[in-house]
Amino acid sequence: MNSVTMGGVTMGGTGGTAIAAEVQHRRRVVVDVILLLMRNGRILLRERANTGYGDGAYEPPTGQLADRETIVETAIRVASAEAGITISAGNVSLAHVMHDVSGGGRIAFFLTVSGWQGEHTSPGARWFPVGNLPTNMLDRSRVALRNYADGMRFSTYPAFGPAGTGGPALPGTSPWAAAGWQDAFSA
Secondary structure (H helix, E strand, O other): OOOEEEEEEEEEEEEEEEEEOOOOOOOOOOEEEEEOOOOOOOOEEEEEOOOOOOOOOEOOOOEEOOOOOOOOHHHHHHHHHHOEOOOOOHHHEEEEEEEEOOOOOOEEEEEEEEOEEEOOOOOOEEEEEEOOOOOEOOOOHHHHHHHHOOOEEEEOOOOOOOOOOOOOOOOOOOHHHHHHHHOOOOO
């Protein structure tokens, strides 16, 4: 078996003929993991600071997926680093996925957490009533929370409707629908 190197990639061949293939640049997107920490009709939000984007605006505790890290491992890391609490993998559930096409491309996994240990100690973190979210909230977070409250499992941003899902889920299927979320999203 012969081989040939093309563009830094070694290709194998049979019968003395190398198989040529072009190596194309693959698109990479940022993967965000966003925690929806709820207690007594309130949600924990953090004020962004020193990020260069949206500083001063509120959003749920958020982090980016690291190399070779699972989404749940990221959630555990974010809970500790951004909220000062400890969560276990068994308490993490998928709430919503948002494809943000407003910039270079992002996929955000919004996860609910059914329980945790500790009390938030992170500076800039506050509990807000779900029916009275701050007006200075990142728009993509507000939109994703509204879509989740409406029962959508997937959405795109900046488009407000579900992309390719055939419409929203059945009314009332979201555990947050009864908590006054619909009114909270009209800033």
